[in-house]
Amino acid sequence: MNAFVTRAADAELYLFPASGAGAFAISPALVRWVRRSAAEYDIVHVHGLLNPISSLSARTALRQDATVVIRPFGTLSRYTFHHRRTALKRAYFRLVERRNLREASALHFTTSTERGDADWHGIDFTGRAYVVPPPSLARVGSSRPHQVDGDRARVLFLGRVVPVKNVECLLDAWSLVHRQCPSALLEIAGEGESAYMAALHERAARLGIASSVVFRGFVSGETKNKVLGSATLLVLPSLHENFGIVVLEALEAGVPVVVSPQVQLADFVRGEGLGMVVESMSRELSQAIVGMIGEEGEPLRTRARERGAEIVARTFSPQIVGDLLSTMYRRASERSRVRGSTGR
Numbered sequence: 001m002n003a004f005v006t007r008a009a010d011a012e013l014y015l016f017p018a019s020g021a022g023a024f025a026i027s028p029a030l031v032r033w034v035r036r037s038a039a040e041y042d043i044v045h046v047h048g049l050l051n052p053i054s055s056l057s058a059r060t061a062l063r064q065d066a067t068v069v070i071r072p073f074g075t076l077s078r079y080t081f082h083h084r085r086t087a088l089k090r091a092y093f094r095l096v097e098r099r100n101l102r103e104a105s106a107l108h109f110t111t112s113t114e115r116g117d118a119d120w121h122g123i124d125f126t127g128r129a130y131v132v133p134p135p136s137l138a139r140v141g142s143s144r145p146h147q148v149d150g151d152r153a154r155v156l157f158l159g160r161v162v163p164v165k166n167v168e169c170l171l172d173a174w175s176l177v178h179r180q181c182p183s184a185l186l187e188i189a190g191e192g193e194s195a196y197m198a199a200l201h202e203r204a205a206r207l208g209i210a211s212s213v214v215f216r217g218f219v220s221g222e223t224k225n226k227v228l229g230s231a232t233l234l235v236l237p238s239l240h241e242n243f244g245i246v247v248l249e250a251l252e253a254g255v256p257v258v259v260s261p262q263v264q265l266a267d268f269v270r271g272e273g274l275g276m277v278v279e280s281m282s283r284e285l286s287q288a289i290v291g292m293i294g295e296e297g298e299p300l301r302t303r304a305r306e307r308g309a310e311i312v313a314r315t316f317s318p319q320i321v322g323d324l325l326s327t328m329y330r331r332a333s334e335r336s337r338v339r340g341s342t343g344r
Contacts, residue, residue, distance in 0.1 A: 002029040018053065023085075026052045031060050038066040043329050045108070049075040049097050050089055058100045067336035069328065070101060071108040074242025076118035079262075083164075098123065106332035108132055110243045111264040128335065130328040136248050136316035153184040153293035156231040156255070158219070158246050161192030166237045166260070166280050167200055173237075175207040176286035182212070184293060189216040189227050228253040232301070233292050237280040238263050251312050256297070256304035258288045272311050274304050 004015040016030040030053065038044050038061040046061070048054035049072050061068050074080065081089055098121070101107065107129045109115040115129050155177075161167055167188065174186050186209075191197070197215070204210045219227050228234075234250035234257045241263040248265070250257050257275035259266050266277045278288040291297050314320075 003033065023051045026056075031056050034060045035064065038064040041066065042333060043067050043069055045069045045071065047071045048073050049100075050080075050092060055092075055096045055100060058104070059096065062100065062103050067333050068100075068104045069106040069108055069332050070104045071110075072114070072118065073110075074114055074117075074240070074264075076121060077114070077240060077242075078117065078120060079240040093121075104128065105336045106130055106328055108328065110134060113264040113267070114242055128332075130324070130331075132324040132328055133316055133321060134243060134245060134248075135318040135321040136252060136312045137318065151183070153181060153232040154187060154230055155184060155289055155293065156187045156189065156227060156234045156250075157236070158189045158224075158227065158234060158250070159236070161188065161190045161197060161200070163196070164239050164241075166239050168203060169280050169282055169285060170235060170237050171200065171203050171207060171209065171213070172282035173285035173289065174213065175209050176282060177289050178209050178212050180290050181293065184212065186213045187216055187227065187231070188213065189219045189224070191218040225253075228255060231255045233258060233275075233289065233297075235285070235289065236260070236263050237285055239280060241265075248312055248316060251304060251308040254305035254308050256292060256300045256308075258285070258292055268315070273300065274308060274311065275300060 002017065006013050006015065014033065016027045016033065018025050018027040018030070020026050034044070034057050044058075044061040044066045046054050046058040046068060049070070058068055058070060081093075101121075101123050105128065107115075107118070107125055109118070109129060109131050110133050112131050115125075115131055118125065118129075155174075157165075157167060157170060159165055170186070170188075177184060177186075188200075201210075201215065204213045216227065228250060231250070231253075232255070234246065234255050236244060236247060236257065236259045238244070238260055239262055241260075244259065244263045244265040247257050247259060247263065247269065251274055257269055259269055259275065259277055260280040261277055262280070263269075263277075269275045270277045276288045276292060278284045292300065
């Protein structure tokens with residue numbers, strides 16, 4: 001089989017060798033295994049598009065008449081097809097992915113916004129599209145108490161530091177925040193390519209805010225918990241964000257959020273009164289940050305602190321998400337059987 005087999009909790013993991021990197025990685029061993037084994041499984045759930053590992057696995061499973069569910073991870077959005085390697089993506093999609101999507105028994109979207117963003121491709125998803133978010137793993141009542149650093153507000157960015165996260169705009173906004181709240185601190189927790197990180201450091205210095213910006217690098221485990229637990233506010237000004245799991249992590253920790261409309265949890269944040277949704281422009285972003293860390297933001301901060309974890313659990317608990325997954329899998333299997341019996 002040419003795979004390393006291990007276990008994690010109740011799951012059996014088959015780890016296959018791959019070559020190449022990123023969107024150009026391939027794993028012939030995985031494809032061979034899918035060809036031999038796909039028909040043995042009730043569901044083949046493929047995560048991702050626009051890369052040979054995912055798309056060739058899906059194509060191979062479909063050829064074996066397996067019931068295939070595809071999770072696009074936001075790759076069907078207009079943003080994806082209008083940024084970086086646009087001609088290559090369109091050609092690859094036309095030659096490989098369009099057929100996979102038409103033949104899949106179900107499409108797994110994580111938000112209704114992601115589902116809507118896929119319509120521009122002109123593929124009929126009627127009866128096959130399901131919205132199933134990732135689960136929240138926090139226990140209600142387990143949010144960490146904030147560790148207050150005097151009266152100093154701490155604004156946190158947490159995630160991969162890449163251009164789509166729009167950290168440049170956050171730094172520009174922070175130069176305006178700093179004038180009004182000189183004691184406030186911006187913490188950027190995450191890592192990115194060295195040249196990009198260097199450019200952000202230079203931008204902070206040029207804006208005269210280097211003393212109020214801390215680049216913490218990658219954080220995890222207890223360090224990540226401490227960074228979240230000491231934050232006054234989390235900011236995510238992304239140009240495109242398929243879900244935004246860090247938003248749930250912040251709310252679980254009792255930290256309110258400011259997000260852009262392009263973060264697909266924006267409707268949840270707005271609807272539940274757990275933060276603000278503002279355009280990713282420096283002035284609008286700075287006004288939202290100043291408001292949230294000042295007196296007028298106290299009601300939202302209190303609501304997030306006291307009820308954030310509970311509200312998140314109502315929508316994203318493992319039990320709720322598990323039921324949604326079960327429904328999707330059952331209906332995908334039924335659809336596959338009907339299609340098989342009609343020869344389509």
